[in-house]
Amino acid sequence: MHGMGGEGEDCPFSFNFDPATFKVGDTVSYRVNTMDGWPFVGTLIEVHDDYVVIAPGPTEPDARYRGTREDRPMVDGGEI
Numbered sequence: 001m002h003g004m005g006g007e008g009e010d011c012p013f014s015f016n017f018d019p020a021t022f023k024v025g026d027t028v029s030y031r032v033n034t035m036d037g038w039p040f041v042g043t044l045i046e047v048h049d050d051y052v053v054i055a056p057g058p059t060e061p062d063a064r065y066r067g068t069r070e071d072r073p074m075v076d077g078g079e080i
Contacts, residue, residue, distance in 0.1 A: 043055045
């Protein structure tokens with residue numbers, strides 16, 4: 001994602017935006033329906049036919065969020 005960092009810097013993440021190719025370990029940009037589409041970064045830990053399970057990162061090592069299986073998964077804000 002070019003231009004997402006400081007001047008001349010790129011975003012440090014490489015995202016998978018193709019739900020057809022999602023696999024465990026992929027980094028995704030996900031949204032939370034109660035936070036106006038604000039982007040978050042997570043890692044897929046489960047991939048199912050109609051949903052994914054996302055680990056939000058090292059600041060919440062035990063958290064797991066169920067999200068929709070789409071280019072930028074949507075998580076229900078009630079899970080946060």
